[in-house]
Amino acid sequence: MSVVILAPFTLAWPSAMFAIAKRDDAPRIYQLVFRWYGIVLLFATFALSLASTIVFDLFFPPAYHSAAPVIPIVALSIMFYAVYNIFTTGISIKRKTWFAVVFTTVAAFINVGFNIALIPLYGSMGAAWSTLLAYTILTVIAYIVNQRMYPIPYEIGTFVFALVIGIGLYTCSNFVAQKQGTYVVWGISLGALVLYGGCLLLLGMLLVRKTRNNSGQV
DSSP states (O other): OOIIIHHHHHHHHHHHHHHHHHHHHHHHHHHHHHHHHHHHHHHHHHHHHHHHHHHHHHSSSSGGGGGGTTTHHHHHHHHHHHEEEEEEEEHTTOOHHHHHHHHHHHHHHHHHHHHHHHHHHHHHHHHHHHHHHHHHHHHHHHHHHHHHHHHOOOOHHHHHHHHHHHHHHHHHHHHHTTTTTTHHHHHHHHHHHHHHHHHHHHHHHHHHHHHHHHHHHH
């Protein structure tokens, strides 16, 4: 996730963000960027979680397979951090980037606190959940502060809905794939990926149609 999605976007986004800020319809453009970047993030998180689990099963001894559930949790953590980068648009445009230091400091303390509480009980899973919770809280804080500073009509409800669908499909596919042969598991994973990709594409098309209808009414 970091190499394929996050790093290229992080390099390109700052210059694009300030160029967009000069436009009269900047909030609308930021909304569109979040819409499609969010769809790409969700699909990549789902796909790379499935692919990483398959690679893990293929190239690591069975003794390590119990650690596979950590993979999607870490992938979700990176996804939330990528969303956080979008939600800092306001503080960047308003030249108040010191807020980012506050956000990350708070998230770091939260992460440490969850690590202290969860690692003794759940080991590596506790560490993974600590990271996910810290990044989720970091993203929420950044969203709230930035919306007060520079309101952008992000389609949060749609994003959360798509995220819940992805979590449900991933969980169901893993449940169905239990005690199945290797090729059956691959088939189930591929089917779940195609289904989720179709759901995301449908959501994107519905949002485009909604936008066109609103533009027509205006």
